[in-house]
Amino acid sequence: xIESSRIKRAVRSILTTRPDEIGCEExxxxxxxxxxxxxxxxxxxxxxxxxxxxxxxxxxCHQEFEALLRAIQAVADRR
Amino acid sequence: MRERTNQEWxxxxxxxxxxxxxALADLRARLVRGLGYAMADRxxxxxxxxxxxxxxxxxxxxxxxxxxxGESHFTTWAQKIAVHEAFTELRRKRWENVSLDxxxxxxEGDFTPAILTDPDPSPEQQVTQGALLxxxxxxIAEELTERQRQAMLAVVFAGMPTEEVARRMHTNRNALYxxxxxxxxxxxxxxxxxxxxxxxxxxAFESDSR
Numbered sequence: 001x002i003e004s005s006r007i008k009r010a011v012r013s014i015l016t017t018r019p020d021e022i023g024c025e026e027x028x029x030x031x032x033x034x035x036x037x038x039x040x041x042x043x044x045x046x047x048x049x050x051x052x053x054x055x056x057x058x059x060x061c062h063q064e065f066e067a068l069l070r071a072i073q074a075v076a077d078r079r
Numbered sequence: 080m081r082e083r084t085n086q087e088w089x090x091x092x093x094x095x096x097x098x099x100x101x102a103l104a105d106l107r108a109r110l111v112r113g114l115g116y117a118m119a120d121r122x123x124x125x126x127x128x129x130x131x132x133x134x135x136x137x138x139x140x141x142x143x144x145x146x147x148x149g150e151s152h153f154t155t156w157a158q159k160i161a162v163h164e165a166f167t168e169l170r171r172k173r174w175e176n177v178s179l180d181x182x183x184x185x186x187e188g189d190f191t192p193a194i195l196t197d198p199d200p201s202p203e204q205q206v207t208q209g210a211l212l213x214x215x216x217x218x219i220a221e222e223l224t225e226r227q228r229q230a231m232l233a234v235v236f237a238g239m240p241t242e243e244v245a246r247r248m249h250t251n252r253n254a255l256y257x258x259x260x261x262x263x264x265x266x267x268x269x270x271x272x273x274x275x276x277x278x279x280x281x282x283a284f285e286s287d288s289r
Binding site: 002006007012013017021033036058059063064070071072075 | 240
């Protein structure tokens with residue numbers, strides 16, 4: 001049986017679909033800048049709303065974003 | 080490790096001789112450390128794996144120095160490539176024995192969702208959710224192309240990574256995302272045409288964030 005959380009997410013993703021979504025390529029191209037802004041205490045979601053939107057929709061990109069954030073933060077903290 | 084500007088990284092990595100070797104060794108060490116932190120919560124990833132991922136990433140980085148746009152630190156850009164390399168390989172490994180056809184067969188017959196036995200929603204919400212789900216199920220069957228339907232089932236309902244579904248469908252992650260975006264737009268349009276208020280429907284599905 002499909003998990004109900006997955007079905008809810010799926011229906012929400014249909015209902016909230018927007019015409020101007022970007023793809024994974026563009027998200028990945030801007031992810032390094034997005035992560036640095038976040039670690040600098042800026043608001044990348046406001047500066048790059050379409051990247052933020054993609055990260056909320058795409059598990060693959062979100063996973064890589066979280067990992068990159070941890071990597072850069074940890075190396076910076078221990079420099 | 081010596082700090083370098085973006086220009087210094089690029090010049091040294093592209094240049095000849097001992098400076099290149101030193102820059103490469105420094106970059107490798109930096110990426111291994113970063114990836115180690117990024118993967119700290121994954122007991123299945125060993126140091127040897129991380130060194131392998133970084134080795135592959137370094138080849139790609141050196142081949143694509145021209146693609147660095149200077150919008151971040153060079154090391155952040157390079158780390159992004161190492162992270163991508165690592166996850167691409169980990170996903171491939173994790174899903175290598177799963178066939179797309181089997182997965183789709185398993186989920187296709189089983190769209191009748193657990194949501195109807197979900198204890199959370201109110202009775203009214205349950206009715207709305209049930210009606211909307213039947214509608215979504217019907218529109219998926221009527222409105223989508225075969226590839227769109229397969230992609231949606233595998234990625235959205237079965238939880239397979241987009242990249243892995245793309246590999247099996249002989250395309251790439253970006254193109255598959257776009258194919259699914261088009262599918263979602265079609266489904267949304269069809270729901271609107273059927274008189275569904277997107278806001279009200281969304282409210283029925285926002286009882287929790289799971």
